[in-house]
Amino acid sequence: MHNTTNTQDTTQAILQDKIIAIIGLGYVGLPLAIEFGKRYPTIGFDTNPLRIQELSNHTDSNHQTPSDAFAKAHLLHFSNDPASLGQANIYIIAVPTPIDTYKTPDISALLAASKMVGEVLKQGDIIIYESTTYPTCTENDCLPILQKYSKLRYNQDFFIGYSPERINPGDRKNTLTNIIKITAGSTQEAAKTINALYASIIPAGTYLAPSIKVAEAAKAIENAQRDLNIAFMNELALIFERLQIDTHEVIKAASTKWNFLHFTPGLVGGHCIGVDPYYLTHIATSLGYHPKVIAAGRYINDFMPDFIAQKMIKLLAKKHISALGAKILILGVTFKENCPDIRNSKVAQVQRALMDFGCEVYVYDPIASKEAVLKEYGFELLDPHSLQNPNQWEETQKYNALLLAVGHASFKTLKPAELLTQNSVIYDLKGFFDCKVDARL
Ligand SMILES: NC(=O)c1ccc[n+]([C@@H]2O[C@H](COP(=O)([O-])OP(=O)(O)OC[C@H]3O[C@@H](n4cnc5c(N)ncnc54)[C@H](O)[C@@H]3O)[C@@H](O)[C@H]2O)c1
Numbered sequence: 146m147h148n149t150t151n152t153q154d155t156t157q158a159i160l161q162d163k164i165i166a167i168i169g170l171g172y173v174g175l176p177l178a179i180e181f182g183k184r185y186p187t188i189g190f191d192t193n194p195l196r197i198q199e200l201s202n203h204t205d206s207n208h209q210t211p212s213d214a215f216a217k218a219h220l221l222h223f224s225n226d227p228a229s230l231g232q233a234n235i236y237i238i239a240v241p242t243p244i245d246t247y248k249t250p251d252i253s254a255l256l257a258a259s260k261m262v263g264e265v266l267k268q269g270d271i272i273i274y275e276s277t278t279y280p281t282c283t284e285n286d287c288l289p290i291l292q293k294y295s296k297l298r299y300n301q302d303f304f305i306g307y308s309p310e311r312i313n314p315g316d317r318k319n320t321l322t323n324i325i326k327i328t329a330g331s332t333q334e335a336a337k338t339i340n341a342l343y344a345s346i347i348p349a350g351t352y353l354a355p356s357i358k359v360a361e362a363a364k365a366i367e368n369a370q371r372d373l374n375i376a377f378m379n380e381l382a383l384i385f386e387r388l389q390i391d392t393h394e395v396i397k398a399a400s401t402k403w404n405f406l407h408f409t410p411g412l413v414g415g416h417c418i419g420v421d422p423y424y425l426t427h428i429a430t431s432l433g434y435h436p437k438v439i440a441a442g443r444y445i446n447d448f449m450p451d452f453i454a455q456k457m458i459k460l461l462a463k464k465h466i467s468a469l470g471a472k473i474l475i476l477g478v479t480f481k482e483n484c485p486d487i488r489n490s491k492v493a494q495v496q497r498a499l500m501d502f503g504c505e506v507y508v509y510d511p512i513a514s515k516e517a518v519l520k521e522y523g524f525e526l527l528d529p530h531s532l533q534n535p536n537q538w539e540e541t542q543k544y545n546a547l548l549l550a551v552g553h554a555s556f557k558t559l560k561p562a563e564l565l566t567q568n569s570v571i572y573d574l575k576g577f578f579d580c581k582v583d584a585r586l
Pocket of ligand 1: 168169170171172173174190191192193196239240241242254255257258275276277278309310311312313314416417
């Protein structure tokens with residue numbers, strides 16, 4: 146359903162006097178709070194007091210929202226006091242939904258947020274979930290908590306909805322307001338209100354799904370599909386490595402066909418593509434079906450860090466460089482280019498595997514936070530200025546090998562030859578450098 150001028154009056158009537166609370170102000174919640182805060186009284190709530198402090202000072206440490214955007218959201222106020230939520234009548238929950246070490250969905254934040262909202266719910270309120278989860282989670286796991294803590298009647302006193310987020314961290318083109326947003330509600334009336342609410346801030350329009358389960362499943366398959374497409378490319382890379390064919394050249398040639406889907410091999414980290422398929426396999430398994438295709442994609446993508454480390458060792462051996470003590474420079478640690486997010490970094494896994502082979506590994510990423518990497522992965526990033534003036538370096542300061550793991554735009558200014566010893570290896574996972582390299586993925 147697309148926004149039209151005819152619907153504007155109805156929308157205004159439906160949304161009059163609404164106060165919106167956004168629960169969880171991360172990559173997803175903050176842009177929502179900013180957009181809603183331009184039009185409606187909005188409470189931006191987060192349990193992390195440091196996050197509230199920085200946002201109140203118009204700073205976003207995720208580097209997604211520029212400081213001038215905060216001033217435009219003149220109706221937005223930040224708070225970490227749960228009591229402040231009592232004023233709202235629409236609650237949008239955007240808290241993390243990670244997996245645990247056994248790759249099982251961890252919905253504890255979703256349940257905690259549901260409890261907190263349940264305790265302040267009033268007659269007529271609507272709760273919309275934005276967090277990615279498995280189909281049925283909203284109605285089967287979250288709803289009972291809302292009912293328990295509010296003691297209100299579902300679909301009589303309060304209503305629920307689901308509207309998955311599709312933003313892509315680091316992507317300045319596909320942002321909240323120009324991506325069509327899927328919406329769904331627990332009754333026709335609630336769905337209409339939820340749809341009108343999002344349509345009022347998203348010029349790209351909305352798509353009203355027939356049920357909450359459909360909206361949940363749509364989000365889950367979008368990411369599972371992407372994971373599988375990349376897994377296919379990674380599998381091709383494993384095959385072509387044995388055939389000594391450059392996968393990037395194969396993809397380039399195949400892409401000249403009109404219906405070839407252009408994906409490239411690579412590390413799948415982050416908190417979405419590599420995580421969400423486990424939400425889908427979790428619910429399928431609980432119902433007695435053990436997904437094979439989705440699991441195979443996950444298996445291949447999770448295997449890539451080890452493959453990359455082993456390949457690097459082979460490349461060193463070919464040049465008679467001993468792995469033991471070889472100085473390896475890895476460029477990039479974040480899960481994707483030009484974005485500071487280090488969650489679920491597969492580069493950290495490559496770093497560990499190379500260390501296990503006895504290499505000295507140095508990781509350079511001027512976009513990632515040094516403190517966050519140390520805390521999460523236990524190693525220190527090189528200082529942001531450490532690759533300056535390599536043309537003045539002694540031979541002993543240089544690296545034996547370079548692994549380009551993430552294609553940050555700022556790496557374009559680096560000249561690999563200056564950073565490396567005479568006899569050295571360049572392994573370019575992304576096909577990023579124009580110079581001659583020893584291998585690409
Ligand atoms: N990051 C993305 O690009 C993206 C895209 C689509 C969907 N998603 C999904 O959206 C959800 C949120 O992701 P994110 O990337 O914004 O996470 P995030 O980690 O960046 O932010 C989540 C925020 O929620 C806060 N929080 C945690 N528990 C809370 C609670 N009980 N009450 C209130 N606040 C709480 C945290 O302090 C944090 O600031 C996840 O389900 C994710 O899978 C993310």
